[in-house]
Amino acid sequence: MDERSNDSQGLLCVHAHPDDECIATGGVLAKAAAEGRRTRVVTCTGGELGEIVGEGMDPDEGRPRLAELRAEELAAALALLAAGEPHFLGYRDSGMIGTDGNADPASFWRADIDEAVGRLVAEIRTFRPDVLVTYDAFGNYGHPDHVQAHRVALLAAEACAVGALYPEAGAAWKVRKLYLATIPRGFVLEVNRMLAARGLPSPFPDADRPEDLTMGTPDEDVTTAVDVHAYLPVKMAALKAHRSQVGDDSFFFNLPDGGMGGRAFGTEWFVRQRSAVAAPVSEEDLFAGL
Numbered sequence: 001m002d003e004r005s006n007d008s009q010g011l012l013c014v015h016a017h018p019d020d021e022c023i024a025t026g027g028v029l030a031k032a033a034a035e036g037r038r039t040r041v042v043t044c045t046g047g048e049l050g051e052i053v054g055e056g057m058d059p060d061e062g063r064p065r066l067a068e069l070r071a072e073e074l075a076a077a078l079a080l081l082a083a084g085e086p087h088f089l090g091y092r093d094s095g096m097i098g099t100d101g102n103a104d105p106a107s108f109w110r111a112d113i114d115e116a117v118g119r120l121v122a123e124i125r126t127f128r129p130d131v132l133v134t135y136d137a138f139g140n141y142g143h144p145d146h147v148q149a150h151r152v153a154l155l156a157a158e159a160c161a162v163g164a165l166y167p168e169a170g171a172a173w174k175v176r177k178l179y180l181a182t183i184p185r186g187f188v189l190e191v192n193r194m195l196a197a198r199g200l201p202s203p204f205p206d207a208d209r210p211e212d213l214t215m216g217t218p219d220e221d222v223t224t225a226v227d228v229h230a231y232l233p234v235k236m237a238a239l240k241a242h243r244s245q246v247g248d249d250s251f252f253f254n255l256p257d258g259g260m261g262g263r264a265f266g267t268e269w270f271v272r273q274r275s276a277v278a279a280p281v282s283e284e285d286l287f288a289g290l
C-alpha cells in the first residue's frame, strides 16, 4: 500500500441508526477530527421506528416525518463532531427484535446481503478510510439493525480491497484496521451494581458474573480503550442534538455523579478485529501503528 501521511488518515464508523454514532463512537470521532484526521459516519437506516421522547414533541405528529427529522438531527450531531454530512445506506429501521418492522421488505433486517455489502463497499471506496469501526457481533445490545450492520460491515471491509468484487463500486481500497465497538462486561456489571446500590432500576437485575450477561465482551477480549474525557462535552452535545430520541429523563444524562464522574462515557472500548500494521496488543488509540 502507499505511504499515507497522518493528516490524510481516515476513520469511518458504520452505524445502524442516527444517534448511535454519538453513543458508541462520539468520542473517537471528535478526537480523530481534532487530531486533523478525516472522519465520516455511514448510517444504515433512517431510524424511522425510534421512540419519540423529545421534550415538547408529539409522537403522533412526529412519526410520519421521523426519518426527515432524524436526518436533520444527525446532520446537527455530525456538525458538532466535525464528521461531515450524513451518509445513509438507504434502508428502513427494522425495529426491536420480534416487532412488525422486522418483516418489512425495505428493512435493513430483510436486506439482500450482497446488495447491502455492495452499497457499503461503494461508501468505503469513496471515503478510503484507514480505520473502520462497527459493532460487536451482538450489535452491542441485540438490535437487529446493529447485528446486521456488524455483518455487512465485516463483509464490506474485506470485499472493498478486492477490485474484482463490486467493480462498479469504485477502485479497490484496503482498510488497515478494523474494530468492533463494544463494552467490557466488567464495566456493565460495575454500572449494574452501582445502580442497584442506589435503588435505581438496573438493566440486568440478576447478573452477578460476566457470563450472566447477554451483552458486552469479556474484559480480556477488549483490545482497545480510548480515553475520550477531553471530548465529553462535544460528545454529549452531539447526543443531545438527537432531540427526538433523548428526553430530559434519558439514561445517558441521568447516571449518578454526572455519569459516574465522566467514567460512563469518557472511555470508548473496542475489539481490534484485525490490523494490517503492527500494533500493541493493548492499545489506547485506534490509529496506533498507522
Ligand SMILES: [Zn+2]
Pocket (backbone or CB within 6 Å): 016, 017, 020, 143, 146
Ligand atoms: Zn441503534
